[in-house]
Amino acid sequence: MLIATIITIAIVTASQLITQRIGLLLDRQASELLAADLVVASSAPLAQSYREKAGAEGLNVATTISMRTAIFIDDEPQLVELKAAGAGYPLRGQLETARDLNAEKQRPKQGPSNGEVWIDTRLSAQLGQSILLGKQSFEANWLLTFEPDRGGSLFNLAPRVLMNLDDLHDTGLIIPGSRVRCRVLFSGSGDQINRFRRWLKPRLQADESIQDIETARPEMRRALERTRSFFALSIILTLVIAMVAIAITASYTAGREAPKVAILRAFGIAQTRLVGFYLREIGKLWIIASLVGIAFGWLSQFPLQWALDGWFGRELPQVDTMQPFLVAALVGLVSLAGFCLPYLLSVIATPPMQVFRPVTSRRSLKRNVLFGVSAIVTVFLVLILLMQSSLLAVVTLGVILVATLMLPVIFGLLIRALLFSGNHRFWLKRYLLSRLRSSTRAAIVVMSGFSLALLAILMIAIVKDELLAAWDTQLPDDIPNYFLINLAREDVPQIRQSLEQQAIASSDPYPLVRTRLAAINGVPVAQIAFADPRASNLVNHTFNVSFSEVLPDDNAIIEGQWIAGENPTNQFSVEQGMAERLAIKIGDVIALSVGAETIEAPVSSIRTVLWENFKPNFYLIANRRLIEHKPQTWLLSARIEDNNKPALKQLLQQFPAITLLDVSILMARIQAIIDRATIALEFFFLFALASAFIVLLAAIQTGKAERQKESALLRALSAQNRQLYSVHVLEFTLMGLLVGFFAALFASLAGWLISVQFFDIDYHFSPTTWIYGLVSATLVLTIAGTMVSRKVYNISPMKILRS
Amino acid sequence: MIQGASGSGKTTLLGLMAGLDQSSSGDIILLGEDLTSKNEEQRARVRAGRVGFVFQSFQLVQGATALQNVMLPIELGGKADAFELACKHLQEVGLESKADTLVEQLSGGEQQRVSIARAFAVEPTILFADEPTGNLDAKTGKQITDLMFRLRDQTGTTLVLVTHEQSLAERGDVHIQIESGELLNAD
Numbered sequence: 001m002l003i004a005t006i007i008t009i010a011i012v013t014a015s016q017l018i019t020q021r022i023g024l025l026l027d028r029q030a031s032e033l034l035a036a037d038l039v040v041a042s043s044a045p046l047a048q049s050y051r052e053k054a055g056a057e058g059l060n061v062a063t064t065i066s067m068r069t070a071i072f073i074d075d076e077p078q079l080v081e082l083k084a085a086g087a088g089y090p091l092r093g094q095l096e097t098a099r100d101l102n103a104e105k106q107r108p109k110q111g112p113s114n115g116e117v118w119i120d121t122r123l124s125a126q127l128g129q130s131i132l133l134g135k136q137s138f139e140a141n142w143l144l145t146f147e148p149d150r151g152g153s154l155f156n157l158a159p160r161v162l163m164n165l166d167d168l169h170d171t172g173l174i175i176p177g178s179r180v181r182c183r184v185l186f187s188g189s190g191d192q193i194n195r196f197r198r199w200l201k202p203r204l205q206a207d208e209s210i211q212d213i214e215t216a217r218p219e220m221r222r223a224l225e226r227t228r229s230f231f232a233l234s235i236i237l238t239l240v241i242a243m244v245a246i247a248i249t250a251s252y253t254a255g256r257e258a259p260k261v262a263i264l265r266a267f268g269i270a271q272t273r274l275v276g277f278y279l280r281e282i283g284k285l286w287i288i289a290s291l292v293g294i295a296f297g298w299l300s301q302f303p304l305q306w307a308l309d310g311w312f313g314r315e316l317p318q319v320d321t322m323q324p325f326l327v328a329a330l331v332g333l334v335s336l337a338g339f340c341l342p343y344l345l346s347v348i349a350t351p352p353m354q355v356f357r358p359v360t361s362r363r364s365l366k367r368n369v370l371f372g373v374s375a376i377v378t379v380f381l382v383l384i385l386l387m388q389s390s391l392l393a394v395v396t397l398g399v400i401l402v403a404t405l406m407l408p409v410i411f412g413l414l415i416r417a418l419l420f421s422g423n424h425r426f427w428l429k430r431y432l433l434s435r436l437r438s439s440t441r442a443a444i445v446v447m448s449g450f451s452l453a454l455l456a457i458l459m460i461a462i463v464k465d466e467l468l469a470a471w472d473t474q475l476p477d478d479i480p481n482y483f484l485i486n487l488a489r490e491d492v493p494q495i496r497q498s499l500e501q502q503a504i505a506s507s508d509p510y511p512l513v514r515t516r517l518a519a520i521n522g523v524p525v526a527q528i529a530f531a532d533p534r535a536s537n538l539v540n541h542t543f544n545v546s547f548s549e550v551l552p553d554d555n556a557i558i559e560g561q562w563i564a565g566e567n568p569t570n571q572f573s574v575e576q577g578m579a580e581r582l583a584i585k586i587g588d589v590i591a592l593s594v595g596a597e598t599i600e601a602p603v604s605s606i607r608t609v610l611w612e613n614f615k616p617n618f619y620l621i622a623n624r625r626l627i628e629h630k631p632q633t634w635l636l637s638a639r640i641e642d643n644n645k646p647a648l649k650q651l652l653q654q655f656p657a658i659t660l661l662d663v664s665i666l667m668a669r670i671q672a673i674i675d676r677a678t679i680a681l682e683f684f685f686l687f688a689l690a691s692a693f694i695v696l697l698a699a700i701q702t703g704k705a706e707r708q709k710e711s712a713l714l715r716a717l718s719a720q721n722r723q724l725y726s727v728h729v730l731e732f733t734l735m736g737l738l739v740g741f742f743a744a745l746f747a748s749l750a751g752w753l754i755s756v757q758f759f760d761i762d763y764h765f766s767p768t769t770w771i772y773g774l775v776s777a778t779l780v781l782t783i784a785g786t787m788v789s790r791k792v793y794n795i796s797p798m799k800i801l802r803s
Numbered sequence: 804m805i806q807g808a809s810g811s812g813k814t815t816l817l818g819l820m821a822g823l824d825q826s827s828s829g830d831i832i833l834l835g836e837d838l839t840s841k842n843e844e845q846r847a848r849v850r851a852g853r854v855g856f857v858f859q860s861f862q863l864v865q866g867a868t869a870l871q872n873v874m875l876p877i878e879l880g881g882k883a884d885a886f887e888l889a890c891k892h893l894q895e896v897g898l899e900s901k902a903d904t905l906v907e908q909l910s911g912g913e914q915q916r917v918s919i920a921r922a923f924a925v926e927p928t929i930l931f932a933d934e935p936t937g938n939l940d941a942k943t944g945k946q947i948t949d950l951m952f953r954l955r956d957q958t959g960t961t962l963v964l965v966t967h968e969q970s971l972a973e974r975g976d977v978h979i980q981i982e983s984g985e986l987l988n989a990d
Contacts, residue, residue, distance in 0.1 A: 427878035427885075430871055431864065438866030438907070713862050716823055717876040718851035718925075721844045794843060796825050798818035801862060 001249040001340065005289035006296065007694050008242040009332040013297020015238060016324030019231045021301070024190065024317040035090030035149035036062070036185035037193045039211040040200065046184050046208065050200065057196050059188040062088035063165060067180040069173055071161060072132040078159075080120070082133070082173070085111040086165035091187035093148025095162075100127065105145055112164050118144040120159035131161070134171030138163065189320065206526075209540055233463060233754065234688060236396045237456035239331070239382060241691040245698045246339045247375055248449045252701070254343035261347050271348050278344045286336050290329040297328060331382050338378025342371050376401060395757070399750040403455055407448040407742060414738060415440055428723075432731055435710065442703040447739050449699040453692035454743035454777055455750070460688050462751030462769055469764070480507060480614050480637035483661040487634040491655055498654070499638060502647040506638040508552070510616045512544040513630045518598055519591040520584065535581045538619070545572075545592065545620045547627050551607075553615055560586045560605035563623045570601035570626045578619045579606045590620070594630045601626055614663055637663075696780060700788045711792035712800035721793055725786070732785035736778030744773030804975030805965045812984040813965040814933050820963060821854055821931040822846035834928060852880045855922030855930035855960070857951070859937040861914045863906040869893060869917045870902040876925050892920040896950060912943035916950065923954050929961040936968065948974070 040046055054061050063086040071080050089111050096105045097118060112118050117131060117138040130137045144162050174180060186196060197210065204210065261274060379397060415436050436443055484506075487495060492509045499506045517525050517539055525539045551562050563571055572590055584590070584603055591600035601622065609617045615637050640648055652658055711724055748769055792800065807813045818824035819831055822838045823846075831838040836849050863872050873889035882888065893899050896916040906914055915935060922930050932951065936944030948971055955962045966972055980987040 427875060430867070431875065434864050434867035434871060436866070437905075438864075710864065713864065714875075714879070715843065715847055716856055716862070717879055717921075718847045718854070719879050720847055720851075723879060796818070796823060796843065798814075798823040801823075801858065802814065802818075 001246065001253050002285055002289055004242070004245040004249045004694070004698060005285060005332055005336055006293040007691065008239070008246060008335055009289055009293025009328045010296035010300065011238055011242045011691060012235075012328035012331045013294050013324055014300040015235045016327055017297065017301050017319055019235065020319045020324065021317055024319070034185070034211055035092055035147075037092065037187045038197060039183050039185050040204070040208055041181060041183045041211055042205070042208040043179070043181060044207060045182050047203075047205075049203075050184060053199060054186050054196055057188065057192050059186045059192055059196060060088060060091050062086050062091050062185040064089055064183045064185065065165065065168060065174075065180050066183070067173065067178060069133075073129055080159050080161045082161050082163065084163050084165040084168040089185065090148050091185050094146075095144065095148070096146035097142040098145050100143065106142075112142075112162055114164050114166055115139070116141050116164070118142040118162040120144055120161065133161070133163065134173040136167065136171045138167070191321075207540065230463060233396060234460055234685075237460050238688040238691050240379065240396075240400050241453045241456050241688060241695055243335055243339065243375075243379060243382070244449050244452050245691070245695045246335050248445060248695070248698045249701075250340040250343050251371075251445065252698075253340070254347050257344070258347045258350070262350070265348075274348045275345065278348070282336055282340055282344075286329075286333050289336075290332055293332060294325050294328055297324075334378055334381050338374050338381070342374040346370070372405070375404075395753065396750075399459075399746070399753065400452065400456075403452060403746045403750075404448070407451050407746075408444045410742060411444045411447045411451075411738065412440065415443060428726055428730060431727060432734070435731065439703060439706060442706065443735070446699040446703060447735055450692075450696055450735075450777070450781065451739045451743045451746075453695040454739060454773060455746045457685075457688055457692050458743055458747030458769055458773055459750050459754070460685055461772065462747060462766070463754055464682075464685060465766070466751070466755045466764070480505075480639050481664045482640045483616075483635055483637050483663060484658055485512075485633065485635040485661055486659040487636070487655070489632065489634055492634050492636075495651065495655060495658070496636070498651050502644055502651075504638050504640055504644050504647070506636050507615045508548075508550070509634050509636040510546045510548065510552075510618070511627075511632045511634050512546060513594060513627045513632045514542050515545045515592040515594050515599075515620075516542045517582075517590070518593045519600075520582065521589050522591075530582060538578060538581060543619055545622055545627060546616070546618045547622045547624045549624065552609075552617070552621075554610035555607045555617075557605050557607055560603070562605050563621070567625070568623045570599075571604035571623055572601050573605040573607055573621045574603050575609050575617075575619045576606055577609075579603075592620075594627070597630075599626055599630075693780075693784075696784055697788070700781075700785050704788055707789055708792050708800050711789060712795075712797035715792065715797040716801065724793060728786045728789045729782055732782040733778055735785075736781035737774060739781065740774035740777030741770075743777060744770045747773065804972045804977065805963070805979045805981065806967060806972050807981040808967070811982050813967075813981060815984075816979075816981060817931050817933050817963065817965050821856055822850055823856070852925050853928045855925055855927035857915070857918050857922045857930065857932040857935045859934040861906075861911075861918045861938070863914055863917060863921075865907055866905065868903050868905055869898055869909065869913075869920075872906055872917055873921045873924050876921060880925055888924055889920075892924045893917075895923070895954065896920040911939050912947065915939060915943075915947050919947070919951055919954070923958065923960070926958065927960055929963060930955075932962065932964045934965055934967070936966070936971065944968075944971075 040050060051061050064083055066081060066083040069080065069082050071078055071082075087110070094107045094109075095111065095118075096107055098105050115138060117133070117140050119127065119131070119140045119142075121143050127140055127143060129140060131140050144160055147160065147162070168174065186193065188196070200210065264274065265271070379400070484495065487509065489511070496506060496509065519525060520528060530539070549563065551557065557573075558576060560573075563573060574584055574590075578584070584606075586603055586606065589600055589602050591598055599622075607621075611617055616635055648660070652660070707728075711719075711727070714724060714727065748765070751769070805813050805816060815824065819826050820833065822831070822833055822841075825843075826839060829839070833849060834853055838846055838849065841849065864875060867875075870886075870889050870893060873892055874885040877885035877888050890899065890902065893902050896919055898913060898916055898920065901909060901913060906917060909917065915938070919935070922932075930951075935951065936947055939947060951962065951964075952974060954960070962975075964971070964975065972978060978988075978990055
């Protein structure tokens with residue numbers, strides 16, 4: 001029991017530390033898309049009080065101002081996206097520069113120095129030339145090959161020019177009425193950022209908005225949410241396995257203590273004294289287990305850190321709170337109290353004669369119900385401690401609970417069926433059945449315990465595999481890597497034809513009509529208090545609306561009807577996330593400003609969108625008639641390989657208005673997150689696997705003494721080694737097959753439920769789950785069981801029979 | 804008959820003689836075979852079909868019937884007519900009517916009779932019995948002793964018996980007295 005409790009505490013400590021550290025790392029990586037942990041954006045300079053508060057909180061602060069402007073090179077104007085970056089930029093991630101396109105890339109610690117500018121690779125011809133920015137001339141001495149927060153906004157159309165913020169004033173580019181985007185970047189620990197965010201939110205002005213990793217690109221948010229949910233699931237299931245070990249060992253310990261307690265009670269020792277004694281013993285056990293478990297848990301981070309550091313290219317961030325250790329100790333205490341006390345109290349309350357001459361009574365049934373209720377309450381308390389109010393935790397608990405209640409009943413019925421299956425003449429079969437009959441309870445405990453452990457393992461494996469498969473399919477090899485935007489409507493057929501001739505795969509073309517949300521159900525959006533803070537992004541910015549008769553790829557209608565028919569009435573189809581943020585329902589009337597006009601129509605459907613597919617995706621899609629004649633440009637996405645680049649150049653010469661948008665950087669970032677998350681998921685899987693093995697050993701250990709005694713008896717009756725092997729192999733193989741079958745069955749059902757409900761991924765029935773379940777349970781149980789029982793092969797039977 | 808006080812080493816001696824235990828020194832010859840250098844598997848082979856054992860605490864397979872317990876050593880020895888032999892031996896100990904009863908549902912005396920039937924079922928050359936009446940009342944103990952001696956006389960099996968009951972010891976042909984692991988006398 002001490003070992004099982006140590007393992008539980010070690011698992012909680014390690015899982016808390018590791019998930020927090022990986023979570024921090026993933027957040028930081030996602031933060032690189034913002035070049036910060038949190039950004040406040042506005043069209044006007046931000047209040048100094050924000051910076052002062054951030055300074056007081058110990059946050060790092062940097063400022064950028066960006067605007068679209070024209071630069072002059074040899075008196076030729078060119079439209080650029082100018083960004084002026086202050087000291088410290090970027091706070092997360094790194095800039096990359098090069099002398100020319102083929103040269104080795106540099107990673108400067110800071111942005112441009114005073115007097116210099118770094119220019120986009122699209123302006124590479126101008127490197128080394130003098131560039132006139134407003135009233136000032138600058139030397140373009142570096143190519144800017146990578147900018148961490150560049151991928152955060154897909155439609156950065158013009159080439160980038162990066163300059164020092166201190167030089168911006170002298171250019172005279174900012175005058176009253178200039179359209180600029182001011183961004184103040186903040187970075188710090190999770191706690192510091194959360195505290196600052198809480199302080200900041202109520203103070204934000206109408207034009208100011210917070211951007212953080214949660215409000216970053218939807219592709220990124222989905223990847224992070226899924227990873228976090230998977231970690232949560234892994235922790236829950238790994239803990240369930242560890243608690244099964246405590247429950248099994250508690251039952252075993254109570255059985256072993258029963259005769260001692262009965263003798264002490266027979267000698268007149270008061271029950272209260274015995275309760276006090278055992279409470280002190282449990283207290284001592286908890287203290288020792290906490291110290292050792294926390295130490296083990298802390299140490300177990302290092303193999304992961306060692307394994308991940310090389311691949312992550314950096315160190316895992318440290319966790320600077322005591323919370324993982326305190327939670328682990330508390331989980332240990334709750335588990336011990338919940339699983340051990342009912343058993344020990346029951347033993348103490350049992351009349352001594354019932355221990356010496358056990359009889360099955362209604363009381364034992366009542367006791368079993370009490371143990372069951374206590375175990376459920378304990379698991380629930382532990383989950384609340386770890387997961388707070390997570391619905392995922394509740395559903396997982398429900399699945400485990402159903403399995404816990406059903407598995408012993410199923411195994412009990414199966415054993416009964418086997419016992420009544422006829423008069424067996426083959427000694428081995430008969431002997432095994434007699435073993436099952438005499439130790440039905442032990443067999444049920446072993447099979448149920450190991451089934452639960454295997455169920456948890458298979459559930460983790462199923463969801464992990466589905467998750468990885470979903471990611472794989474979302475980032476296939478032929479995923480589009482370029483958006484062709486700014487296409488004139490009349491050029492679209494010719495451009496598509498040209499792409500087809502070059503064997504370049506492209507998406508369907510979509511029109512883009514620039515709009516701004518004006519009103520919902522006749523109420524101007526400025527007057528609506530949205531409950532969801534992410535609503536401000538949609539309300540304060542312009543966004544593109546498209547029209548289509550065909551539901552785009554990877555979109556699915558979850559409510560209402562898709563725009564269909566010959567001449568449909570005016571209507572909108574809304575993306576699910578937008579509908580949630582703006583609290584939009586079917587039938588609500590949305591009004592959009594398009595230039596000086598306003599258009600309005602009711603919402604006819606709500607769609608899910610697979611943002612990760614890098615195809616044109618839209619928050620709002622209208623019917624054709626509603627926006628067909630509004631000012632518009634068109635876009636399409638395409639997969640352009642290096643060998644197609646010359647053909648692309650030709651296309652750009654033919655249609656000079658086309659703007660090409662390279663999204664491969666954003667894809668690479670998401671792929672990096674997926675890769676890192678995959679490593680972490682695999683590590684967790686190993687962790688759960690190790691825990692399950694402990695359960696297996698604990699379960700086998702409970703019946704070990706009895707099994708050894710019976711084997712010694714067989715040996716005394718002159719049984720040979722092969723006959724003893726046959727007994728053990730057949731017994732554990734039978735158990736393994738039953739365990740594997742039911743664990744795979746429950747895991748498939750639970751995997752389906754969790755994949756579909758919580759990870760929003762399609763579930764595919766996998767025969768490998770059944771193969772893994774059956775083969776692993778049979779092999780592991782048979783090998784471990786035979787190994788544990790092998791002692792009898794080399795020990796004198798007399799020693800065992802007399803012990 | 805092996806006699807001695809509690810803890811004198813009677814059961815240990817019996818276990819060594821029967822090849823159920825390993826000696827740390829000295830030689831043990833059973834039925835002409837030296838057990839000393841043999842491992843567990845080899846000693847089991849020596850015992851197979853030639854040695855029977857009756858334990859003080861019966862040591863029956865729980866969850867199995869009386870008949871199945873008696874059949875077990877016969878089948879382990881690879882004999883085909885286990886069922887008939889087991890029935891015959893159960894009949895000899897007077898338990899044919901309890902053949903299909905689970906052993907845990909039998910009384911102590913009945914369980915020891917099943918144990919004796921099981922020991923004689925392999926038709927052993929030598930049968931070791933470790934205080935076979937130690938867990939039984941005097942009357943049942945007497946019945947069990949009578950049964951063992953009757954079967955001994957019928958089969959010609961050598962009976963090596965550990966006891967601290969003087970009345971039982973007197974029925975033996977050879978008497979060994981031990982104390983603290985030392986052989987005091989043998990006659």
